Each structure stands twice: as C-alpha cells, then as structure tokens.
Amino acid sequence: MTQLARRLHAPQPGWTTTADVVVVGSGIAGLTAALELRSRVDRVLLVTKGELSSGSTVWAQGGIAAALDPADSPAAHLADTLEAGAGVCDAAAVELLVTEGPERVRELVALGAAFDLEPGGDIALTREGGHRADRIAHAGGDATGAEISRALVAQLEAVRDDPGIDVIEHALVLDLLTGEAGPDGAPGAVCGLTLHVIGEGTRDGVGAVRARAVVLATGGIGQVFRSSTNPAQATGDGTALALRAGARVGDMEFVQFHPTVLWLGAGVKGQLPLISEAVRGEGAWLVDTDGLRFMVDVHPLAELAPRDVVAHAIVGRLAATGSDHVYLDARHLGADFLRGRFPTIHERLLAHGIDLTTDLVPVAPAQHYHSGGVVTDVDGRTSVPGLYAVGEVACTGVHGANRLASNSLLEGLVFAHRAARDIGARLAAGELPPLDPAPVAGPAALVTAAARSGIQRAAAFGPGVVRSAGGLEAAAARLAAVRTDAHLVDGTGALVQTVPQVAEWETTNVHQVATVLTATAQERTESRGGHFRQDFPAQDDAWRLRIEAWLDVDGTLRLERTAL
Template identity: 75%
Template sequence: MPAAASLPRLAAGSSPRLAARLAAPVAGWTAEADVVVVGSGIAGLTAALELRTRVPRVLLVTKTVLASGSTVWAQGGVAAALDPADSPAAHLADTLTAGAGLCDPRAVEVLVTEGPARVRELVAGGTRFDLDLAGSLALTREGGHHADRIVHAGGDATGAEISRALVAQLEAVRADPGIEVIEHALVLDVLTAAPGPDGRPGPACGVTLHVIGAGTRDGVGAALGRAVVLATGGIGQVFRSSTNPAQATGDGIAAALRAGATVGDVEFVQFHPTVLWLGSGVRGQLTLVSEAVRGEGALLLDTDGVRFMPAVHPMAELAPRDIVAHAMVRQMAATGSDHVLLDARHLGADFLRARFPTIYERLLDHGIDLTADLVPVAPAQHYHSGGVVTDLSGRSSLRGLYAAGEVACTGVHGANRLASNSLVEGLVFAHRAARDIATRVAAGDLPRRDPVERPGPDALVAAAARSRIQAAASAGPGVIRSEEGLLRAAERLGAVRTDAHHAVGIVAAPQPGEWETTNVHQVATVLTQAALARTESRGGHFRSDHPAPDEAWRLRLAATLAPDGTLEIVPTPLV
C-alpha cells in the first residue's frame, strides 16, 4: 500500500466537506417493516422476493414503477458457466483479467460458483431465455470472455425479460400482508441511530422518502426497519451522456455516504465503447449498441474505413471494454473525428433483425439501418464498478445497511466490469444479502432502533445547476483524465452552492429535482477526488499524465465522511 506521501498533494483545506443529510420537510407519516428494500431492478426484486418468505414484513420502495429499474435496459445477457465445456474457473479467470488486478478473488469465486444456480432459478421462475435448436439455453460470447457463456432473451432484450418475470412473481404476491410496495418514491436519506463514541452515525434503521401520489403515503415520510437494502442502480446522470435511464442519479451511493458508510472503487467508471453517436449536442440517455453485436462479429472502423482493433489487442473488437473505449478515443483523435463506425453488414440482414430486434428498431428510429449502414458510435458512460463497499453477504460498513447490484462495490468487478457480469452479480449478492438478513433477524442480531437526526448543516443544490455539474464531471473524471482536468473539475464542483434553500436569489426548494441534483453533485465530488488520488491508469480509470498501471496502486480507495463532513479517502488493502 502506498504511503500517504505518494498521494496527490492537495492544497491545505481543499478536501471538500459534504452534508450528512438532505434538506427536507419533517416526515409526515411513518411505515414500519422488518426490511426496507430500495430499488426494483434485478437486485431489489430478488432481495424482496427472497425476504418475503423469510421475515415477517418487507417494504419495497421504487423510484418510479416496479418495471422501471435499470435492468430493463440491459441488452447483452447474463454470464454463467452453463456449458459442460465451460467452467466456473474459466469464468473466474476472465473476470480477474478484466478487473485489472483489483477484483476480490473471494467475491469472484462466489459469483462464478453460485451464478449458474441463480440463472436456473430465473428459468424456473418464468424467465424465457432464448433457446438453441436442441431446446437448450442458447449461449453466446461477449468481450473479455473466452467461452460461450452468455444467456440472452429476445435477442437483445434480456434485461426487459428478466424484469418482466421478476415483476410478475412479485405481482403474484402483492396482496400478501407480508410485503408492501411503494412506487413513485424517491429515497432521501438512510436513517441512523444514535452515534457511537467516535461521533460517527449509528446503525441504519430505515429511510426517509418522498412519495408523489394520492392517499396517505404522499409527501415526505419515514420507513423504519431492522435493515435497509440499497439496490438503487448507477450514477449515469452524473455525466452529460450516458446509457442509463433518467432516474440513475446516484441516490444510493450518496445516501449511504451521508449515513456514514464506506464507498469504494468510485473512480472506476465504465464507458461503453459502442453508443450511438448523434452529435456533440445530444444529452440524456443514449442508445446503446450492445457488445453482443461485436460478439457476433461486427467490426470497428475509423472514419477512413480502417479496422484498428487487431493492432491494439489480441481479442480485437472483443477486448475488455476499457481497452476498446480508449483505443476508440485515440483513433478518433488521430483521424480528427468525434466518432468511429460499427460495421455489422456482413452478418446478414435476416440474422441481425432476428438476433438484435430491439437495437435494429431503435436505430431505425434515427434513420440508421443496422443491416445496410455503418453505425456511428462513440464511448459514453455505461456502468459504475464502484459503490457502497460490502462483504460477501452484502453487508456495508454501517450495521444494518446492505447493498446489492450496481450501487454496491462487492469486489467482483475491480477496475473494469467483465461484460454481462452485472446482472448475475445482482442476482447472486441480493440472494446472499436476503439470506443473511433473514438469519440475523431470526437470531435477534438486528433489533429495531430509533433514528436520530445527524448533526451539521443540511444540503440542497438547485436543479438548475445539474448541467453545470455534469459538464464538470464529463470534462474532469471522463474517459480520459488528467491532474489538470480533475483539479479544474474539483474547483467547479466546489463553487456550486449546496445551501440553495438558504441562498438569496437562487430559486430552489426541497423537491425531487433538487434532491436528485444534490446527489449528483455529491457523487461527482467523490468521483473527482478519488480520480485525483489514483495516480495511475487501470481499467475504467485512465490518466493521460499517468498512463501506465502501477503495482503500488493495487489497492482500493475507500471514501467516508468524517464527523465534521470532511471527505476522507484512504488507500486500503483489497482483502
């Protein structure tokens, strides 16, 4: 582990301070459950369904509707060693390679050994994966994999099918008094009990949330529980361009950090290489062209028609995503272009329409025919490998708080996620978290606690500041980073008013747009500071001023808030 002196020398007092709670009205109502699950993607739905039969009462909270989690947008598939010719050991090796030395081998071992069983449970629960001519699960290959181990559904609609099946399971038991679902609910903060002798927050004991809707459960309320499971997805809206849905505003990471939990690997952001390029002025959720298209044989060409990946990596277009994304950026610079071209024409029109119906239709919406045209693509934010640090049972550093799915940092992904490992990670670790919670509830290890207000100022950032924050994040901790760019981003983020509810002349009030923007600002701040601290390049973190990996940095950067709100980033061993 490097000595503290090897970390970047920041100006005295430059370490930012973040508020430990959002500015919000006092809770007007209270709900109680044994476990509060936040999020309705694959991890949240899996956790809720597992917990329903194991604890007396579960409350599932989702930001819009049940079927709107990020899982719906997953095109590629689920990775698991299901072929007799494949093995968990081979899957483990590919995962470790993609993770660039920062995976936790124990977590990867859990993933690859338990993943096949979890996939078979999906099938048993009604998920309709694509089959081959023999009636077995059809297996394909994606970047970084040396075997056909990706199961998919509807060609390129795997996430949508998994979500459909899990939501159907939950709807079938929705009348059960042991489970309640609150939709259109934005979680504001994780509630914590009285602090310990060190002044840091006590155990998690629920959440505050804002519900938009009719009836008694509207406005701001408090949902109390013995345990909280965060399954809130990613951070895509921290950037100007992302494949993530609009609700991916980093709520879970920000709430966990404010509550006193440790977050880690925050600097490792995966920029998907092949995202439809529609011009520099396009914002919001962009159209993803799945890696599976390259898995089936599509090629990357520069704007002169030159195929460039074979000279970069032995796996060419199927190299790990960070390698492909960086190669694309370099080739774009060399040709003076802002995009490259994806060529799938040689795969045949009938095959492409059958294998990638969703992508085909979405491209047609933009006047591009996948079967006949070259598709302009460029990297855009896609997945966050970091998050709330958890152990092998989904436990965070804060007692009673669990995390699963993209919001979590399990150690599986390391510096760069292997293609299609995200859905299976959500399955495996949500299942483990639910089992652990149930065991601890039964043993009396998770007693009910009363929440107390965390001291210090509260925070609110005006919704109007979001584009300014996104511009700073995109220019600083974007695809290619440097000390100069990161320091500039840190300065711009530090200039954003976080007391907009008290500031004269700023139009802002405690409401969803402001709460989400506050989360975006806090996550962007932590991301920028972590990217500054790591003076090397590895996986999803590329520093042009430190372009090579450094063995001294084979460690995790763990971030927490001190009792006074100061952001502390500390190098920690992986195991």
C-alpha cells in the same frame, strides 16, 4: 478540505410506516432481494423510484454471464473476470459469483424467465468482450434485461395481496435514519429511511419508514455525466445517501464507458442508446472514418477486448482522425441474421434513420456502468450496521477496475440472494433490533436543479473517459463552487430561495457523487481499467489496492488506501 452535507434539506416526515426490511430499487437486485426476503421475514417494503418494472435491468441488452456450458467452467469464468478487473478484484467475491451464478440463472428459468434456446432445448449461449468462452445467456435476442425484469415483476405482482410484502412506487428515498453514533464516532445503525412519494392519500409527500434493515439496490450513477446509457432516474441516490449516513464507498474512480453508444451529434445529453457488445460478439467490426479496422492492431481479442481497452482505442482514433465518432460495421453478418438476433437494436436504430443491415452505425464511448459503490462484504453488509447494498450501487469487489461484460446481472442475482439470507438469519437470531433515530448535526444541502448541467460538464471533462491532473483539478474547483444551500436566501437577496423537490434532491446527489468520484480519480496516479490518466498512462503495482472514501461526523471527506 472537501466537505459535504450529511443530510438533505427536506420537510419533516408527515407520515410513518414500519417494516422489518426496506428494499430500495426494482432492478434485478432489488426484486430478487425482495422476493427472497418475503419467505424469511414478516414484512418487506419495496420502494422504487418509478414504476415497479422501471429499474435499470430492463435496459440490459446483451445477457447474463454464467458457466452453463459443460465445456465451460466457473474457473474459466473466474480467470476472465479477474483479467478484466485489472488486478484489483476481490478474488474471493469473484469465486462466489462464478460458482453460485449458474444455479441462480437456473432459478430464474424456474421463475419463468424465457431465455433463447438452441434447437435441442438447451439455453443458447454467445460470447462478449473479455470472455474466452460462449457463456452469455440472452432472451429475445437483445432484450435479456427486459425479460428477466418481466419474470421477476410477475412473481412480485402475484404476491401483491400478501400482507407480508408492500410496494411503494414513484418514491425517491431521501436519507437513512440512524441510531446514536458510537463513542468513537462510528456511524449509528440504520433504523429506517425518509422518502418522498408523489401520489395520492396518506403517502403523498415526505414520509418515514422505520425498519431493522435497509437494502440499497438503487443502480448506478449515469446522470452524473451528460451522456450515459443509464435511465434518467440513475442519479446516484443510493451512493449519496449511504455516504451521508457515514458508509464507506470504494473503487469510485472506476467508471466503465461503453465503447459503442449511438453517436447522435455533439451536445446531445441524457440517456443514449447503446449498441450491445453482443453485436461485436457475433462478429461486427469497428472502423474509423477512414474505413480502417483498427482493433486488430490493439488487442489479441480485437473488437472483443475488455471495454476499457476498446473505449480508449476509439478515443485514440478520434484524435488521430479528427472525428467525433467511429463506425460499427455489421453488414457482413447478413440482414436476416441481424434482424432475428438483434430485433430491439434494429428497431431503435431505424427510429434514428439508421439500418443496421445496410448502414455503418456511428458510435462513440459514453458512461455505462459504475464498478465502484458502497463497500460491502460477500453478504452485502456495508460499514454501517443494518445497511446492505446489492447490484450496481454496491462495491463487492467482483468487478475491480473494469466490469466483465454481462457480469452485472449475475452480480445482482448472486449477492441479492446472499444478502437476503444473511438478513433473515440475523433477524431470526434477534440481531438488528429496532432503534430510535438520532438527529444528524450540521447543515443540510440542497442544490438547485439548474446547476446539474454544469456538474455534468465538470464530470465529463474531469473524471471522463480520459483524465489528467489539470482536468481533474478544474473539475474539483468547479464542483466546490456549486452552491449547496439553495434553500436559503442570502443577505443581499441575490439568491432566489429554492423549494426542495425531486429535481433538487437528485441534483444534490449528483453533486455529491461527482465530488467523491473526482477526488478518488485525483488520488489514483496510474491508469487501470475504467480509470485512465493521460499523465500516468501505465499501471503501477503500488496501486493494486482500493481507495475508500467516507464522510466523518462533520462532513469532511476522507480517503484511505486499503489492501485487497
């Protein structure tokens, strides 16, 4: 029986501050939530792990999907999203996404986001995998996320002097503070959090924030894997701390591996450059090392098939050719077009000695996006009172088994707005009163940073692109063998005591997320979307459901199959 600690080993808080609401994360979801909350509550605190502009949103190349073209419709966007989600989307949540999405995008424009325009002044739209219409708005050719982040950060910077909003940068959130558990053992309501700040003055070290609500917008789980397109700070912190507080997580097994990530050689790890789906949207081809364009025989949409289909097809070609990469061929699109449409990608490839206009680009799948996360309703509410989750860390049900390209930025916008409105209304109604935090029983966890590479290997060969019972069982055993008490010295003195610090806390989060991911991948004995089992290669209608996981009061990991 798998057990995980319900708190991190960390020093007691040396300082305390208060806010009505704490927002954790500075990507599109966190910034949107903070800006929207500012007009609805007296005091908002935004906590970000790096600098204000360092959220994952800045890495989004392709664009943001919305039915902005009169020839398009939310109904068509809904149909494409449900198809990509492989039968396990929450249809009601998707309908909200696609109907509210266009207005949210127009609001971004009003805030100063400069999307690329057609000669007549309309927003230029392109197509990506899984979409049957041109509905991807982009900026700077292939720098959409950076432009959206710039516009939102500029809005936040403009109110830095406002006493109603505060920002703490370079802060890692450690654990949630919760009130007394219910008589049935149900998690107590959130009443704040603890965090570690690397900085000067009173905000140095570990502190506590007391608040009536917490919004998690912490991004994804990329660093659970050794190869990912995610930034280094994507260590699954939000998912792990929500688990430790008793929240339910869902769809954890559905991990999207981007099919076209720059292949830089065997053994490379960390954040890898992706080659946006928009390049294939503009007509680039995938060819194997024998020069065969293989996607035309795999799916009617060829290179624009859903990402899981493309990733699995690439893995199949790697096995057939004995290679460790395939190639993206964009040369026929023309040098001037490629430089103008994809300036960022072109420059990044040149830095690696590859010219997009004249060279075949070596690519292979790598972890890109997590469709699962902390289970929420359509207003961002989790199973723990006062705790909200928005963006990639949340499981709203809009992605199902596989996120449709460029729906992630839209999800962050739409559901951050909805969560902020819900929190504002609840606080105005006197709900979510301030509470005193209750102590959390049981042992604390700390995993040494040196264990991270082994954890990542277990994730890569267990719940990686292609999964099997044997690989998952081996990964589970390896993860269970990881010592989670690195802060203690054993009786023989063989274990060197580890001091709690950022790398250790992050590695503990990576370990807990990898453990739950592996358990849910073992549970789902079929293949669907971002979950592909070699031993169960077909979809099974009996599995048109969600697997939810949570920790009970003693830290035992529980799994439950829930109807959609």
